[in-house]
Amino acid sequence: MDFDRIILVKSKTRLEQLVERFNSKAQAKFYIEHNGGDFAAYEAEHNTFYESLLTVQKSLTQTLKTTVLDKTYLPSFLFAPADLVVVIGQDGLVANTAKYAGSNPVLAINPDPQRNNGVLLPFTIETFQTGIQKALKAQASFKQITLAEAQLNDGQKLLAFNDFYIGKSNHTSARYKLSFRGQTEVQSSSGLIVSTGAGATGWLSSVFNELNGLFSFLGLDQSPCSYAMNWDEDRLCFIVREPFKSPYTGANLVAGSVTTESQLVIESQMPDDGVIFSDGILEDFIAFNSGKTVTISTAKEKVKLYQN
DSSP states (O other), X not given: OOOSEEEEEEOOOHHHHHHXXXXXXXXXXXXXXXXXXXXXXXXXXXXHHHHHHHHHHHHHHTTSXXXXXXXXXXXXXXXXXXXXXXXXXXXHHHHHHHHHHTTSOEEEEESOTTTOOOTTOOEETTTHHHHHHHHHTTOOOEEEEOOEEEEETTSOEEEESSEEEEEETTSSOEEEEEEETTEEEEEEESOEEEEOTTTTTTHHHHHHHHHHHHHHHTTOOOOOXXXXXXXXXXXXXXXXXXXOOOSSOOOSOOEEEEOSSSOEEEEEOOSSOEEEEETTOTTSEEEOOTTOEEEEEEOSSOEEEEOO
């Protein structure tokens, strides 16, 4: 496709966040060092990021009209169909950007391979220019990634790249009615996790780590449990965290595979503090209190992430 402009997405460094919190770099440095921290590490990380950002920005502005967008403005930014989305930062920034980019392809750059894992960051400062040129010439390959979708009965919608959390905002006991594959159960739990294939190695994996630890504690001869999904698979996995069994609440529907044919429906029974948030970002949430019902399914549109 023909691109009209490039949207370069970045987020604040840890140093910038500290300066915002303490009003000045000097005060931030005093606080960190006074508490035994290494302020030089924050500075080095900050400097490395901005060296990479300036290199990328200079190259992109010579290629197409380029707009630099901070992560803070993603929820309200309107991407045009002819935008090429370029992300520079950590893996989490790719996940958060992809939810808002829609059908726009995403090219993700790792600015600091020594500090960033880079699972979602296939390009580096040395390779991104080749990736950009291939994208502009429609010669680049990309990986398709399935998103999870939460559709509320009032019309609100939220997407997740890795996972949803559904429950109380403070992770205390959540009350709701869960319906799945013809079964319905009222539950009280620490909330639910709904994971995509891309997120299966994240929060979801911690649940299986706990399960395997319990098997070991109980002396059960059990092979390690896990749940793997392909990133482009039209399937999600939901897990109920710490379900509590009582005369009114059950613990039978604790896990399942959500597909286009088997959607998950949850009716909130929480008077207040009920939330649905995606990808571990509490600020990116929908209120989920009594009277609200949500249907969880795979999103129709997949993320397109360019590959090196």
